[in-house]
Amino acid sequence: MSVSIVRTVAELRARIEQWRHAGYRVGLVPTMGALHDGHLSLVRLAKTRADRVVVTLFVNPKQFNNADDLAAYPRSEAEDAGKLGAVGADLLFAPGLDEMYPQGFSTTVSVAGVSEGLCGAFRPGHFDGVATVVTKLLLQSQPDVAVFGEKDFQQLAVIRRLVADLNMPVTIVGGPIVREDGGLAMSSRNLRLTRGGRAAAPRLSAALFDAAKRIAAGEDVDSVIAQTKADILAAGFTEVEYLELRDAETLAPVAKPGQAARLLVAAWLDGVRLIDNVPVSAQIYA
Structure with a gap:
């Protein structure tokens, strides 16, 4: 059974207002569609x-800072709605472009610091786009909790x-990475890999x-990172944009693992x- 779909902010707010009057807590899971088990795990967590x-x-x-990447992004709303219904999502908000960015839209939300370096260094404007749309979605729905x-x-x-x-x-909640059987992190982009790439x-x-x-x-962190980059390229990857050890909260570079460090690639x-x-x-690898 597919989930109920609304396409305007007015419809979304009307439905949420009904829930609020009934005393319900509201959860939000923002996605760009092409849903896989990783997305569905976020819905289960929100529930x-x-x-x-x-x-x-x-x-x-x-x-998107690349028009070709935007055009190639997979879109499968009907299939997504069916998956969401199966895991018990209550509502799908699927607005059109004009609903989210009507004529004359001219506001950008920018977050400094944590947006710099890593993906931010290779995707100019990407996190401004993320911050802007997430700000809109949070204001449109005003949830108690949102899961990413x-x-x-x-x-x-x-x-x-x-x-x-x-x-x-x-409250912002982070959902653990869901991996395929071989360990690859689930992503909508995985659909674009060739058979050799999948291997x-x-x-x-x-x-x-x-x-x-x-x-x-x-x-030694630098030595491990240098060797690991070489191993990734030897596996058939054409480029390693970054492989860095960062503080898990601030994303500041760190020279050694502390209480909460993250290795990102x-x-x-x-x-x-x-x-x-x-x-x-x-503690994790003891």
Whole structure:
């Protein structure tokens, strides 16, 4: 059974107002569609934190800095609606472009600090687009809790900073990365990999976990990162954009693992940009 769909902010707010009058807590799961088990795990997580869950589906052009990437992004609303109904989502908000960015729209939300470096260095304007659309979605729905995946770890940090800085009355929850059988982080972009790419892609996560374990055991961070980059390229990847150890909260570079460090990577395979990250601490890998 497919989930109920609304396409305007007015319809969305009317439905949520009914829930509020009934005393329900509201959860929000923003997505760009092409849903997989990683997305559905976020819906399940939201259902443990709220009585009613809204999933949004909007392919946000403002967070794409490459027109070809935007055009190639998979779109499957009908299939997505069926998946959401099966996991118990209560409402799908699927606005059109004019609903989100009507004529004359001229506001940009920008979050400094955590948006810089990593993906921010290679995707100019990307996190401004993320911050702008997430601000709109949070204001449109005014949820008690919103759930975002940890695979896009820098995005999650940007959203947490945004919500804290603007005193938004919403709890941001990070959902753990869901991986395929071979360890590859689930992503809508995985659909664009060739058969050979699908075979090689799991070696990215394998290299990342191995590097995290070695760093946690006390090996020199720079040496491990250099070797791991070489291993990823040897596996068939054409470019490693970055492989860095960062503080898990501030995303500031760190020279050694502390209480909460994260090893993050972005690499290209088959013309597809794949990202991943893992926690690094001696406790985890003991």
